[in-house]
Amino acid sequence: MGNEIYKNAIHCFVMDGEPVSVELYGCGHINHTFLVTTDTGRRYILQMLNGGVFADPDGLMENVVAITRHIAKKCADPRGSLHLNPTRDGRLYTRGKKGNMWRLYDFVEGSICLQAPETMEDFYQSAIAFGTFQQQLADFPAGTLHETIPNFHNTPDRYRKFRAALAADKLGRAKEVGPEVDFVLAREEEAGALQRMRDSGQLPTRVTHNDTKLNNVMLDEKTRKPLCVIDLDTVMPGLAAYDFGDSIRFGAATAAEDEKDLSRMEMSLEAFETYTRGFLEACPGLTDLERQTLPLGAKLMTLECGVRFLTDYLEGDVYFSIHRPEHNLDRARTQFKLVADMESKWDQMAAIVARLSADN
Numbered sequence: 001m002g003n004e005i006y007k008n009a010i011h012c013f014v015m016d017g018e019p020v021s022v023e024l025y026g027c028g029h030i031n032h033t034f035l036v037t038t039d040t041g042r043r044y045i046l047q048m049l050n051g052g053v054f055a056d057p058d059g060l061m062e063n064v065v066a067i068t069r070h071i072a073k074k075c076a077d078p079r080g081s082l083h084l085n086p087t088r089d090g091r092l093y094t095r096g097k098k099g100n101m102w103r104l105y106d107f108v109e110g111s112i113c114l115q116a117p118e119t120m121e122d123f124y125q126s127a128i129a130f131g132t133f134q135q136q137l138a139d140f141p142a143g144t145l146h147e148t149i150p151n152f153h154n155t156p157d158r159y160r161k162f163r164a165a166l167a168a169d170k171l172g173r174a175k176e177v178g179p180e181v182d183f184v185l186a187r188e189e190e191a192g193a194l195q196r197m198r199d200s201g202q203l204p205t206r207v208t209h210n211d212t213k214l215n216n217v218m219l220d221e222k223t224r225k226p227l228c229v230i231d232l233d234t235v236m237p238g239l240a241a242y243d244f245g246d247s248i249r250f251g252a253a254t255a256a257e258d259e260k261d262l263s264r265m266e267m268s269l270e271a272f273e274t275y276t277r278g279f280l281e282a283c284p285g286l287t288d289l290e291r292q293t294l295p296l297g298a299k300l301m302t303l304e305c306g307v308r309f310l311t312d313y314l315e316g317d318v319y320f321s322i323h324r325p326e327h328n329l330d331r332a333r334t335q336f337k338l339v340a341d342m343e344s345k346w347d348q349m350a351a352i353v354a355r356l357s358a359d360n
């Protein structure tokens, strides 16, 4: 991608000063993110939304505006909620020549964004951040939200897409991934467990973030306490177990999501316990069944993510950004290793949740 693609977009926005530098920024897999600095020293985050992923940018931006306003009312610190800057003609985003959608956020100053927790306390604080986020949205009218990616955490639907990609085998890659395919298919029945409980109404639908990676939360650089939750494109009705589970998948892993040496990849029980403690403290209103499903959330979000990476590998890497040829396959493998490790630690995970639930 040429780094010049932002050139037309950037002049559409009202900014404090003139831009003096624009750099590609962050480690997200979906959007193109740029850090913009102006001659007054102000910093902004300019983002090109991935049009292949988000089919309804108007609906998505309506969600973002409503959510950020709702949260801003509950925060004393103005950095507690993302702030969008309008275009010169008063719109929330602009459409580039190629149809791409661009938006401009204030840069959250005085913050840090981690790719892995540096201490257990960091991870605990991220649990407080995501738990508080869910709590702040408990009185948000969920029915007004647009479903920005239909069936996002519908794991059986992810399996259907995986099976279709496997059958099509567009690039002839299926022959390389036999063990991974077997791993996925052996868990198909269990993979639908959360969706079945959601469909039957046993679990309450809440407003959830749905992409609770550690690098979607900003901590205060001095206090290392939560400042704000970012990447709001997938905020939709969902289950508490999705948000809990996706955080464990990413932040309780002992290696990076794309680690090639699988022997380094495990789920840390210490990190699992730390996150559980923070999440239960920040979300005191979870039902007993919601609490009991937290380990399942961790396992199924990890399995689902692995299925998504493997599907994308089979389809020719059309969804997630990749930086090397087998990137998606490496990512899928780490997720399956994590799932296997969770299976070996299942009783301990359940015991931790039960013990901490009794304390809360």
Ligand code: ADP
Pocket: 025, 026, 027, 028, 029, 030, 031, 032, 033, 045, 082, 105, 106, 107, 108, 109, 113, 215, 216, 230, 231, 232
């Ligand atoms: P993606 O959907 O591609 O993950 P994100 O919105 O998460 O996009 O942005 C990618 C990265 O850019 C984040 O992980 C974070 O490091 C940084 N970032 C995004 N928004 C802001 C912001 N408002 N202030 C500071 N950093 C930000």
Ligand code: GN1
Pocket: 027, 028, 029, 030, 031, 053, 210, 211, 213, 216, 231, 233, 234, 257, 305
């Ligand atoms: C994507 O956008 P980002 O990088 O925060 C993806 C998540 C995956 C994650 C895997 C909209 O998150 O669902 O869990 O990659 N986001 C979308 O790292 O698909």
Ligand code: MG
Pocket: 028, 029, 215, 216, 231
């Ligand atoms: Mg992100």
